[in-house]
Amino acid sequence: MTTTTLAVLxxxxxFLGAAAGLLLGRTAPGFVRPLAVLPSVAALAxxxxxxxxxxxxxxxxxxxxxxxxxxxxxxxxxxxxxFAALTAVLVGVVASCVQIYSTGYLxxxxxxPSYAALVSLFTSAMLLVVYSGDLxxxxxxxxxxxxxxxFLVGHYWETPEARAASLKAxxxxxxxxxxxxxxLFALAADASSFRIRTVLGTVVSGGLDHPxxxxxxxxxxxxxxxxxxxxxxxxxxxxxxxxxxxxxxxxATMVAAGVYFIAxxxxxxxxxxxxxxxxxxxxxxxxxxxxxxxxxxxxIKRVLAYSTIGQLGYMTGALAVGxxxxxxxxxxxxGAFKALLxxxxxxxxxAAGTNSLAAMSRMKDLRARVPDAYWTMTVALLALAAIPPxxxxxxxxxxxxxxxxxxxxxxxxxxxxAGWVVLVAGLVTALLTAAYAMRLWLLAFRGHGTEAPDHxxxxxxxxxxxxVLAVPSLAFGLTTGLxxxxxxxxxxxxxxxxxxxxxxxxxxxxIVTYGAWRHTTAMAAxxxxxxxxxxxxxxxxxxxxxxxxxxxxxxxxxxxxxxxADPGRLLLGPLHRHAAVxxxxxAVYAALFVRPVQAGATLVRFLDREVVDTYVRGAGxxxxxxxxAVRRAQTGNVQTYVSALLAGTVVLAVAALxxxxxxx
Numbered sequence: 008m009t010t011t012t013l014a015v016l017x018x019x020x021x022f023l024g025a026a027a028g029l030l031l032g033r034t035a036p037g038f039v040r041p042l043a044v045l046p047s048v049a050a051l052a053x054x055x056x057x058x059x060x061x062x063x064x065x066x067x068x069x070x071x072x073x074x075x076x077x078x079x080x081x082x083x084x085x086x087x088x089x090f091a092a093l094t095a096v097l098v099g100v101v102a103s104c105v106q107i108y109s110t111g112y113l114x115x116x117x118x119x120p121s122y123a124a125l126v127s128l129f130t131s132a133m134l135l136v137v138y139s140g141d142l143x144x145x146x147x148x149x150x151x152x153x154x155x156x157x158f159l160v161g162h163y164w165e166t167p168e169a170r171a172a173s174l175k176a177x178x179x180x181x182x183x184x185x186x187x188x189x190x191l192f193a194l195a196a197d198a199s200s201f202r203i204r205t206v207l208g209t210v211v212s213g214g215l216d217h218p219x220x221x222x223x224x225x226x227x228x229x230x231x232x233x234x235x236x237x238x239x240x241x242x243x244x245x246x247x248x249x250x251x252x253x254x255x256x257x258x259a260t261m262v263a264a265g266v267y268f269i270a271x272x273x274x275x276x277x278x279x280x281x282x283x284x285x286x287x288x289x290x291x292x293x294x295x296x297x298x299x300x301x302x303x304x305x306x307i308k309r310v311l312a313y314s315t316i317g318q319l320g321y322m323t324g325a326l327a328v329g330x331x332x333x334x335x336x337x338x339x340x341x342g343a344f345k346a347l348l349x350x351x352x353x354x355x356x357x358a359a360g361t362n363s364l365a366a367m368s369r370m371k372d373l374r375a376r377v378p379d380a381y382w383t384m385t386v387a388l389l390a391l392a393a394i395p396p397x398x399x400x401x402x403x404x405x406x407x408x409x410x411x412x413x414x415x416x417x418x419x420x421x422x423x424x425a426g427w428v429v430l431v432a433g434l435v436t437a438l439l440t441a442a443y444a445m446r447l448w449l450l451a452f453r454g455h456g457t458e459a460p461d462h463x464x465x466x467x468x469x470x471x472x473x474x475v476l477a478v479p480s481l482a483f484g485l486t487t488g489l490x491x492x493x494x495x496x497x498x499x500x501x502x503x504x505x506x507x508x509x510x511x512x513x514x515x516x517x518i519v520t521y522g523a524w525r526h527t528t529a530m531a532a533x534x535x536x537x538x539x540x541x542x543x544x545x546x547x548x549x550x551x552x553x554x555x556x557x558x559x560x561x562x563x564x565x566x567x568x569x570x571x572a573d574p575g576r577l578l579l580g581p582l583h584r585h586a587a588v589x590x591x592x593x594a595v596y597a598a599l600f601v602r603p604v605q606a607g608a609t610l611v612r613f614l615d616r617e618v619v620d621t622y623v624r625g626a627g628x629x630x631x632x633x634x635x636a637v638r639r640a641q642t643g644n645v646q647t648y649v650s651a652l653l654a655g656t657v658v659l660a661v662a663a664l665x666x667x668x669x670x671x
Contacts, residue, residue, distance in 0.1 A: 010060045010067055010087075011067065011085060013053045013056055013057050013060075014053075014057050014067065014069075014085050014087055014138055015085070016049075016050070016053050017050050017053045017054050017057065017099075018050070018131045018132075018134035018138060018148075019131070020046040020049050020050045020053070020131075021047055021050050021102070021127040021128070021130040021131035022127070022128065022131040023046065024042050024043065024046030024047070024124075024127045025124040025125070025127035025131065026124075027042050028043060028120055028123055028127060029120070029121065032120025032121060033120070036120065039119065039120045039123060040110050040123070042123070042127075043109070043123035043124075043126070043127060044106045044110065046127060047099065047102045047106050047127065047130060048099075048103050050102075050130070050134065051099030052099075054092075054095040054098070054099045054134075055096050055099070057087065057092055058092035058093060058096050061087055061088070063089040063092075066086055066087060066088040067085065067086075067087040067088075068084070068085065068086055068087075068140060068204065069084065069085045069140075070082045070083065070084035070085070070140060070141070070202070071083050071084075079195050079196070079199060079200060080200070080201070081141060081143045081144075081201055082141045082144075082201070082202060083141065083144060084139065084140030084141040084144065084202055084203075085139070085140050086138070086140030086204060087138055090270060090271070090331070090335045091137050091138055091271075093335070093339055094137050094263075094267055094335065094338070094339070095134055097258075097259055097338075097339050098130060098133050098134055098259045098260065099130075099134075100259075100342075100343070100476075100479075101254065101255060101259035101260075101342055101343075101346045102126070102127075102129075102130040102255065102260075104346060104350070104476055105126060105252075105254055105255045105346070105350075106123065106127075107471075107472055108251050108254075108350050108468060108469050108472045109122070109126070109251045110466075110468050111466030111467070111468035111469045112250065112251055112353060112466075112469060113251075114466065118162065121158075122159070122162055122249070125155050125159050126251075126252070128151065128155055129152060129156070129159065129255065129260055129261075130255075131151075132147075132148040132149075132151035132152045132155065132260075133152060133260040133263075135147065135148035135151075136148040136152070136267065136268070137267065139203075140202060140203050140204065141201050141202055141203065142191050142194070142195060142201040142202075142203065142206070143191075143201050145203075145268070146188070146191060149184075149228075149232070149264060150184070152232075152260060152261050152264060153180050153184070153232075154177075156173075156176055156177070156180070156245070156261055157173050157174075157177040158173070159248055159249075159252045159255075159256075160172050160173040160252065160256075161173030161248070162249050162252065163247065163248070166247065169247040172241075172245050172246075172248070173245075173247075173248075175240075176242075176244070176245050179231055179238055179240065179241040180232055180238075181231075182231060183227045183228045183230055183231020183232065183238050184231060184232075185227075186224040186225075186227040186228060187224065187225055187228020187229070187231075188228075189224050190221050190222075190224030190225040190227075190228070191225070193217065193220070193221050194215075194225070194275065197209060197215050197216050197217070198214065198215075203271065206275070207272070207274055207275075210274045210278055211274065215275070215278055218278035218279040219279040219281050219282055221275065222275055222276045222278070222279045222282035223282055223285065225268075225269075225272070225276075226269075226276075226282065226285065226286060229265035229268060229269055229323075230289065231265075232261060232262065232264050232265040232268075233262045233264070233266050233322075233323070234315070234316050234319060235289055235290070235293045235316070235319060235320065235323060236289055236292045236293040237592065239293060239316050240589060240592055240593055240596065242257075242262065242312050242315065242316055243304075243309050243312040243313060243316075243589065245312070246308040246309055250308065250350065250352060250356065251349075251350065251353065253308060253312070253349045254345070254346045254349035254350050254353075257311070257312070257315040257345050257346075257349060258341070258342040258345045258349070259342050259346065262315060262319055263342065265319075266319060266322040266326070266334060266338055267335070267338065269323065269326045269334075270326060270331040270334055270335050273326060273331045276326070277420050280421075280422050283327050283328075283329070283421060283422060283425050284422050284424060284425050284428075286327040286425075287327035287328070287422075287424075287426075287428045287429050288428060289323065290320045290321070290324035290327055290428075290429060291320070291428045291429060291431075291432030293317065293319070293320035294317050294320035294321060294324065294433065294435075294436040295432050295435050295436055296590060297313045297314070297317040298317045298435075298436045298439035298440055298443065299439060299579070299582070299586045299590075300586045300587075300589050300590065301313035301314050301317065301439075301440075301443040302439060302442055302446065302575045302578065302579060302586065303575050303576075303582075303583050303584075303586035303587040304587065305363050305364050305365050305587075306362045306363065306364070307352050307355065307356070307362055307363075307364055307367075307447065307451065308349070308352055308356075308362055310443060311345070311349055311352060314345070314348075314391065314440070314443065314444075315341075315345060317436055317439075317440065318337070318341045318345070318391075320436070321337055321406045321433060321436070322338055322406070324406060324410065324429035324432065324433060325337065325405070325406040325409050325410070325429075327421075327425050327428075327429055328409050328410050328412070328413035328418055328421050328425055328426050329413065329419070329420065329421040330406075330409035330412070330418075332499065333402070333405040333406045333408070333499070334406070336401075336402045336405055337403060339483070340390070340398040340399055340403075340479075340484060341399070341402065343390075343398065343476055343479035343480050343483060344386075344387040344391055344397075344398060344399060344476075344479075345387075345391075347383055347384070347387040347473060347476035347477060347480050348387045348388070348391065350469070350472055350473060351380040351383050351384040351387065351473055352380075352384070354377050354379070354380040354465050354469055354470065354473070355367070355373070355377055355380050355451060357465055357469075358377045358459070358460075358465070359373055359459065359460070360460055364447065364450040364451060364573075365450070365573065367450055367451045367454055368449075368450040368451075368453075368454040368455075368456075368573070369455070369456040369457060370454045370456065370457060370459040370460075371454055371455055371456055371457065371458055371459060372458065373451065373452060373459040374451075374452040374453075375459075376459050376461065377465070379465075379470040379473050379474065380465075380470075380473060381452055382477075383473040383474060383476070383477045383480075384448070385448065386477050386481055387476075387477070387480050388445075388448050389444075390480045390481070392440055392445070392513050393437060393440070393509055393510070394510070394513060394514075394517075395506075395510060396481075396484065397480065397481055397484065398479060398480055398481065398482070398483035399480075399484070400484060400506075400509075400510070401483075401499065401501060402484065403509060404501035404502070404509050404510075405499050405501060406429075406433060407430060407433050407437075407501075407508070408505045410426050410429040410430035410433055411426070411430055411502065411504060411505055413425060413426025413429070414426030414427045414429075414430050433509075434508060434509065434512055435512075437509050437512045437513050437516070438512040438513065438516040440513070441512070441513040441514070441515075441516030442517065442519065442520040442578060443520075443575070444517070445516070445517040445520040445521055445524075446520050446524070446573075446574050446575050449520075449521065449574070450573065453524075455528070519578070520574050520578065523574035523577045524574040526574075526577065527573065527576075527577055
């Protein structure tokens with residue numbers, strides 16, 4: 008079987024699995040789980056085989072024209088270089104783990120067949136984006152992911168939180184997709200082709216007429232899909248969906264698509280120094296702001312959501328300094344340990360019966376209930392904090408090294424200011440990342456007080472997946488010496504200066520947070536484990552763990568009394584309440600966009616009902632009045648009719664006489 012055929016099968020198999028799962032979900036439920044897991048595993052095997060055959064050498068290209076469109080043809084094209092080959096393997100690994108994990112996590116969910124089919128379709132769309140060599144075909148996968156995210160985030164559609172989160176995710180990403188689409192057409196118009204190879208060739212030859220405008224338009228779509236400032240607000244709310252969906256979106260699909268797109272078309276962005284500087288500032292604000300917000304969150308999944316936003320900021324920062332190798336390396340490393348973090352969080356939520364870190368901090372020996380999640384999440388948090396020798400250290404220091412290279416003027420066509428912005432923001436974020444990682448670990452696993460509840464042993468499929476993902480989280484960075492062939496020959500070994508600085512600030516962040524936790528724990532009076540916020544229907548404590556068993560909706564923001572032993576409150580001080588609500592950006596959007604649109608809709612409704620409908624009703628009322636007046640004359644009396652006839656004759660005669668007299 009040729010490499011091209013294998014590459015076609017990689018996105019095709021999950022698509023066929025999704026179609027078969029939807030068709031057989033009700034008639035043959037026994038086939039649903041095999042149809043969910045086997046296509047993803049087969050796609051992973053084929054993606055790995057394609058990567059081995061590609062081997063980091065010359066890119067694999069193949070194309071066939073879909074339909075004649077005139078001057079700008081649309082082609083079903085493949086373009087598989089080292090980046091695409093490794094990213095497809097990552098997507099296959101995470102998607103397979105999520106599907107296997109979901110068989111246990113949602114084993115009693117009556118909507119599991121549609122859920123599994125949507126996950127497969129989501130996976131297929133991302134693989135299409137990764138392998139596509141044509142911008143229009145890439146756009147198809149891009150938009151399918153948006154639709155799938157809407158349905159998956161809203162899986163628990165009974166709850167207003169899930170419905171609002173799914174709608175918000177759809178609208179915010181579509182807001183970025185409008186300029187993105189315009190940018191794609193402008194790019195194709197300049198290059199006279201949608202083929203990525205042709206576009207890049209046009210860029211090299213200086214054929215782009217408006218590189219800055221095109222880059223900024225494309226950047227808007229990337230900011231929406233990859234949750235970058237200022238279009239990042241949908242991602243924390245998307246935690247209303249099932250935890251495996253969060254792992255898939257955050258680790259390998261959706262948010263990774265924007266970063267991968269810039270990496271694929273980096274020469275387009277590099278053609279404009281202004282665009283690179285905008286990208287650097289956007290990455291810096293995203294990194295630092297999300298890290299501060301993560302330090303103040305109580306919901307364990309929202310901590311991880313803001314963490315994802317910050318790590319994506321590292322990737323876009325690497326792209327802003329012109330190093331796509333470092334960006335994609337961090338994308339791959341982050342994909343493994345972030346999927347592990349979310350799936351381990353699902354096990355912890357199942358055991359604790361809540362998403363709230365404040366509640367977990369009041370539970371003694373929770374780590375004894377979930378030993379697999381405890382050890383694997385510890386590995387993933389160390390990777391997130393970039394502590395050597397875990398994978399996050401190598402990839403994050405690669406980003407800092409690329410920023411240092413640009414800041415010192417050694418990166419061609421990259422403004423030195425962009426390098427300094429990314430380097431400083433990256434070091435600050437490294438400090439904050441270690442702080443919130445340590446805070447999460449302490450509050451989740453080092454609690455005191457009431458004995459942790461016993462919700463039974465988690466399914467083996469959930470725990471087994473954690474150990475599978477722990478391997479790349481621990482060892483992926485150690486393979487840096489084997490990977491340069493897949494990264495344009497880029498040396499991924501961290502530099503000494505950034506390694507010392509990055510590791511140093513990370514250790515400081517972790518130590519300071521531990522000291523703050525010891526201080527607050529010693530000083531604070533422990534608050535007993537309180538009651539969970541009541542469900543709208545009156546059932547207290549209805550959270551994601553119970554949703555697994557009862558099909559009930561999951562809740563992320565469970566209202567507990569503030570934990571006085573939370574080190575985040577001490578570290579952030581008065582900034583804590585602002586960081587906890589994402590620095591009020593949702594309120595700003597509500598004031599600037601939501602309320603004006605609602606007011607406009609109210610005005611349109613008023614005009615439609617009170618003005619337009621009034622004219623329509625008037626047009627019908629006038630004939631009715633005339634009819635009523637004429638009907639009154641129909642008395643049935645012959646004498647009345649003869650009298651009216653004679654009167655009419657007299658009137659006509661008089662009128663004729665007057666006309667004749669006037670004419671004379």
